[in-house]
Amino acid sequence: MNTKELAKIDLNLLISLQVLLEERNVSRAAERLFITQPAMSKTLSRLRAVFDDALFTRSSHGMQPTPRALELTDRLTEILSGIGQLVSKQAFNPALIDTEITLALSEYIGVALLPTLAKRLQMQAPNLHLRIVTRVENQLEQLALGKLDFAIHIRHQHYSPDFRTIDLGSSPPVLLIRENHPLQAGNISLADLANYPVVRLYVSDREQLQVKAGEDLFDGLGTNTRGSLEISHLMTAMEVLRNTDYYMLGPAFLTQNESISHGITALPVPRTGNSSVNYVLATHQRTENSPLHNWLWEEITCTIRELRPTQPRKLRQRVAAGAAQHR
Incomplete structure (x- = not known):
């Protein structure tokens, strides 16, 4: 697109040309555009300079468009209609x-x-x-x-x-483990968790999060473990839990989906109280x-x-x- 040439054109000139093509009369075109007849005549002179064509000639039947003006008619209507749609707010569907x-x-x-x-x-x-x-x-x-x-x-x-x-x-955090996991045998402490490997679900922008439970929730919990697995694929993580002694910290709403949480038990997280994410x-x-x-x-x-x-x-x-x- 030649934007340099396009910048030289006043959009109002194209609107004036459209009205002239419809009215084929300088006086009536001036009335429609709420300008004087001399101003309309001046606009026509500018249009002739832009297109390097007379655009209209006088006859006994009024102003007659030149072949160049007739050539512009359909394209001009389409262009102005497109601009109108571009700047107008249309109903969203x-x-x-x-x-x-x-x-x-x-x-x-x-x-x-x-x-x-x-x-x-x-x-x-x-x-x-x-x-x-x-x-x-x-x-x-x-x-x-x-x-x-x-x-x-x-x-x-x-x-x-x-x-x-x-x-x-919000959702409270819970410990997710398989049914009949050894951690179900008694009260869980952080020391108990240290005896088992942990699955860490990927959480984006972890350092920017607002978590009122503090480091106990994301960093302190599961720091000292026998092993760990970090993953962003939930279905795989749950399958790992079902088949191993891993545990995972996750949102309680995961247990709502029976197909995902089948064979999984949710337990309270040590030291988090009533915290929610x-x-x-x-x-x-x-x-x-x-x-x-x-x-x-x-x-x-x-x-x-x-x-x-x-x-x-x-x-x-x-x-x-x-x-x-x-x-």
Whole structure:
């Protein structure tokens, strides 16, 4: 595109040409554009200079367009119509979406959220391309750069005003172990955990997280163990737990999914009290005027609200059952 030449053209001249082609009369064109006839005549002179053509000639039947003007007619109408659509706000219709949106979240969040969200999006936006990334660091930077559209993660300690966030709820941490694991035999202490290997689920931007339980939750717990396995694949991690003496710290809502938590017991975490981990939906302010992003924001938060009422009771029952077995 030759932007240098394009910058020389006044868009208002093209609008004036469109009106002249429709009216074929300088006076009527001037009235429609709310300018004087001399000003309209001056505009016509400028148009003739831009296109290097007379554009209109006088006859007994009024102004007649030249072949060059007739050649411009259809293209001019199409161009001005396109510009009008470009700058006007149109009604948003998710059914017409055919674009890609990138969402960052951990697999353990995706297991709880995506089946319901995907069903919802399939019905309303069947051509939407939703790309899920489960292992990405510096998520706020990636959002600012436009490499991510949304992120669902554990709340960070700080968000600048450039980011839009909303709390999605919280979940208590639990110890996940296989049924009949030796740790079920008595009260668990940190010293007891040191006798067993630990599975560490990958958590992005770990050093930036806001976790009120402090280092006991993510760093201190499981530091001194017989061995460890760090992984971002939840299904594999749960299979490891079912077949070994590994234990894993995870959110209590994982036990809600029977197909994933089959054969797994949830026990209270030593020394964490009633602490919970808070989850947040985040996006960058660059998307605040995007109908697509605002619509998806609502779809994600509405899906979370629909899922939330069914979780607390089941989670408490499972954790309580695990605690009772533990005692």
